[in-house]
Amino acid sequence: MIPLRLIIQNFRAIEHADIDLSAVSLAAIAGRNGAGKSSAFTLAPRFALFGDVINGVSMDNLVRRGAQEMSVEFQFEHQGSLFRAIRTRSTKGKGKSTLELQERVGDKWESRSAEKITDTEAVIRNLLNLDDETFTASSMILQGQANAFTGATAGKRKEILSQILGLNVYELLQERARQRANLLNIEIEKTKDKILTLDERLSHLPNKEDELRSLEELNAFTQKQLADKESSVRELEAKVTLLDNKQARCRQIDQDVQVIDQETASLQNERADLQARLERVEKILAHESEILAKSVELEAVKETMTSLEARKPELERLRRDLAATEADLHQMDEGLIKLAERINILKLQLADREKIKQEADEYERESGRLREYEEKAERWNLLEAELGSLDAQHAGELLRLDTEERRLKEKIAALEEQEAHIHDSGCLPTCRFQQAAAVAVAELPGLRRSLAELDCSAANALADLIAEKRREQQEIDHDPEEFRVCKAKVVALQAAANAYAQLAGKEELLQQLEQQHEEKLARKENSSIRRNDLHKQLTILQAALSPVPELQARADSLQPWAELKDSIGAARESSTNARERINAIDREISGKQEHRGNLLAERGGLELDVLKYDAINLDLSTTRDALKHLRRQLATQAEQIGGIKAVLAALDADQQERGRLAAELEPKALRWTRYQTLIKAFGRDGIPAIIIENAVPQLERIANEILGQMSKGKHYVRFETQRELKSRDGVAETLDIMIGDWTAERPYETFSGGEQLRIDYAIRFALAELLAQRAGSKVEWLTIDEGLGSQDAEHRSLVLDSIKSVADRFKRVLVITHIEDAQAAFDQVIRFENADGGVEVHVD
Incomplete structure (x- = not known):
């Protein structure tokens, strides 16, 4: 790894720094304490690559004070490729961190990051083959x-x-070899178990072959017996079929007789119903005159009920109007109560009118005084701020005068001491020391004049202006305590002033409410009169409708008689039809009884022929049972033969599988032995x-x-x-x-x-x-942070020489030091200088 560039934003004390290391080989890093040298060259690269790298310090504490977002970008070369790691941290809300690893491909940066930060850190560790501690x-x-x-x-x-x-790679290789050896051992053991299982199965092969030959011989004998039984069953089935036909005819005769009996019973029931109907219609015809009289009476009752029913909607309307009037009266009572309460409240409020007026007048007077106090306070505060500024200017001017006076006096004293040495040295006038002293002596008069003529006018003018402003401030006559008392009094009287402003509106409101009260009383009186009138109409109408239930009961009792009126004509016709149908039924019953007798005679002849049916049918059933048993035996034998053949086929496949497994076992065992050798070698x-x-x-x-x-x-x-x-x-x-x-x-x-x-x-x-x-993990970078302070001059020189002697073995050697003679020992010096909150980096 070779570092190329660091771009830092708000990291610890550094607000901004862009450090290009591409041209640096061996350099000292100089700068005042706190400039950010160690943060830039030891913490920032580790933070970008590995994250939380300072024990006991959270990532939020790495963000520069006063900022909320921080970032570090570290560009480096590794194994011939260019990479950069960019890590950010934001303290906004719950806090958020990001990490991006990118590789330079052509003129673009392509991401090599994973989905999560921890996974991206793992990618970086795998790329460098280092963790933070080893790095x-x-x-x-x-x-x-x-x-x-x-x-x-x-x-x-x-x-x-x-x-x-x-060497950690050998631990991984050993673990992989051990895993593969374990997997291979599992496969070997499984193969051995399979071979043992197959050997056990193949031990049954001779018995299965003998069993197959026995079953095939028995199956041939059973097939011959089955053919004999099938022939006997066919002969018996022919006899049974003939007898079945005769029995079927007997059953058909029984069904026909049963149908005749059912039809005869149905006709007899119909005749009984017709006889009962004939009796009913004759009764209706006997009461014909009474039915007609009751029908006329029902029509009169219905006409009276219709006229009364027409008045029921009026009754419902009167009830609704009466209910609505009652509701209006109840609502009016509630409204009158509320109006009376509001009127009483307003009268009580208006009773304190004079007291409220006095407090309102006092509020106006105190408000005027408060405005005067506020004006004085504003002028006082403006002068106080101006005096603060003038005092600061005056103090600065005095400090400048004092500094200038002290400088002049110190320089004059030094020159006077140098002048005294001229007379005591005994040197020739041509001596460089004497010449320098002569120049200093010539400068003394000018310095003494400058000291005597030191200009204090600006300081005096500021002092006079400050005194004038303080007099002007005293003339204002501002009393903060009176101002506070007046302000509190105005606040206390504010509510009374607001209440007085509302009194005029409350008087007008009282008049409106009293007028509303009178109007509601008038409306209540009218509603009471209407309620009484509706109640009277309702009573009269209810009395007129009272006969309706009695009339309804009379109509219900007459309704059955009226219904019989329409059936008188039908009764005459039904009487004639019923007599004709009764005669026809009597003739049909007589014919069916004759047919029934003929069928019973035919059935008696068939019963003699089917007496042998049960014996023949029993022989057939026995023969069929024997045939079924032989077929089951044949099916069982075929199933057993098929099963044995399947077993023999499976055993043949097992024998082939055993040969294949035995052939595979030897190379697997050889591979397992090799893995054991690797495990030991990687240990x-x-x-x-x-x-x-x-x-x-x-x-x-x-x-x-x-x-x-x-x-x-x-x-x-x-x-x-x-x-x-x-x-x-x-x-x-x-x-x-x-x-x-x-x-x-x-x-x-x-x-x-x-x-x-x-x-x-x-x-x-x-x-x-x-x-x-x-x-595979070539780090060609060495950083030494403040490691020379404990050495004396002689050994410091030796350490510096040692650093230089190893520098040619690295691409970058950086030495952070505040010792000037150590900095001078390096051809290149990286200087940290703070400028406008950022850090400027110069390479000399």
């Missing part, structure tokens, strides 16, 4: 964290070194252990080159990767750091702070170079 520990030496690697535990050191060397004691053992000497070599240069050959570093166990025999994996000098070796932790810092730098530079040499 920072290997390519950045942060302020106060130079010992991030050396100060870690032995296990943590080994973990960081493993990630730098990319901690396999290839990763070999790589670490080979990488540690390279790390020692690079670190010793740098450390020897820093310590003038005094110190060297050695890594121990194994340690003897104390509790039992054997060794444990570790990564201890041993430092040697001219006397002996001892652990890193026993050295002084300055010595540890140089050791930290040497190892961190070596780690950075080792990381830069990695295939």
Whole structure:
């Protein structure tokens, strides 16, 4: 990875910065404290790539104070391609974050982001093959964290070194090999189980073949018996068919006799109905005169009821009008009560008229006084603001005069001291020192005149103007307490003034309400008269309609007689028809009785022929049962033969399947053995252990080159990767750091702070170079943040020389420092200068 550009908006103390690193190789980063150097070069790239990178600090706290939106864009080159990561944060509402990863393709940026931020961060980690901790520990030496690697535990050191060397890929490869071996083992076991199952099935093959031959012989014998029984059944069926026809004729005769009996009974019932009808019509004809008289009376009753029914709508109308009049009277009573209440309220309000008027007059007087107070307060406040401005101008002028006077006095004192040295030095006039002193002496008179003639007129004029304004303010005679009391009194009298303004309208309203009350009383009287009149009409009409129920009852009793009037003519005709139909029925019954006798005689002759039917039918049933049994036996035998043949076909397929499975088992077992070898090779004691053992000497070599240069050959570093166990025999994996000098070796932790810092730098530079040499994750960037302050001048020079010596191994080496002589040691200096709230970056 090579950094190319940083574009920062509202990130921590930086409002805006656009930093182009494309032309930078080895540079110092300079600027005042708080300008944003560390934020730009250590936090901003990590934030853009990995997100929440500061422990204990939320992303909202990274947004510059006073702003609500922040963004960091980090452009870099990786494996020959250009990428940029853009991360934003907004504190509006519930807060919102975004992350976009893009790749430069031609002249356009194409997205490589996932749907979620966490998934996009995973894409970045996979692209770089680094997480934030390994990236920072290997390519950045942060302020106060130079010992991030050396100060870690032995296990943590080994973990960081493993990630730098990319050994985590072997864990993935081992896991994949283990998964594939497990899947293959499952397939092998399943194949073995299938072969055992197939062997068990194939053990039954000889028995099934013998069973098939026996069943085929039995099936042939059963088919011969079936043919004999079928011939016997056909002979018996012919005899039974003949007897069935004779029995069918007997049953038909029985049905015909039954039909004759039913028809005879039906005719007899019809004759009885006709006889009863004849008796009824003769009764109607006997009461003919009475029926006609009752019909005439019913017509008279209906005519009277019709005239009375015509008056019922009038009765309903009177009831509706009476109900409406009653409702109007009730509504009028409620309205009169409400009007009386409002009239009483208005009269009570108008009774306090004089008191309200007095309070309203007082309100007008106090309002006038309040306006005067407000005018005075406004003038007083304007003068107070003007005095504040004049006081600030006066203080500034005094400060300027004091500063100028002090400057002149200090310069005069220095020149006077230089003048005194002229007389005591004993130097020749041609001496450069004497010449410079002479120039200074010549300048003294002018400075003394400037001090004596220092212009104080502007300050005096401002003082006079301030005094004049204060006198003018005192003449206003503004009393804040009286102003407050007057204002409170006006507020208290406001309600009375408003009430008095409304009194004229309330008097007019009282007159209107009293007039409305009188009008409602008049309308109520008229409605009462109408109600009495309607009640009287209703009583008269109800009396006139009272006979209606009695007339209705009489009409109901006469209605049956009137209905018989229309049936007198039909009764005469029905009497004649009934007598004729009775005679015809008697003749038809006599003919049916004769036919019935003939049918019974024929049936008696057929009964003698069908006496043998039951015996022959029993023989047929027995023979058929035997035939069915033989057919079931034949079907069962055919089913058994088919089943055995299916079993034999399945066993043949099983035998072929067993051969195929046995052929597949051997190569699967060979592949499983190879996967076991890979699992062991990818394990901690396999290839990763070999790589670490080979990488540690390279790390020692690079670190010793740098450390020897820093310590003038005094110190060297050695890594121990194994340690003897104390509790039992054997060794444990570790990564201890041993430092040697001219006397002996001892652990890193026993050295002084300055010595540890140089050791930290040497190892961190070596780690950075080792990381830069990695295939697939080449980080060619080294940042050192304020790491020179604890070194003396001699060792600082050694550290700077070491930094320069490793610079050609990286594309970018950036050193953040506030020490000027350290900045001067670099050909390139990136200067941070604050301008208009943003940051201007200059590369010298």
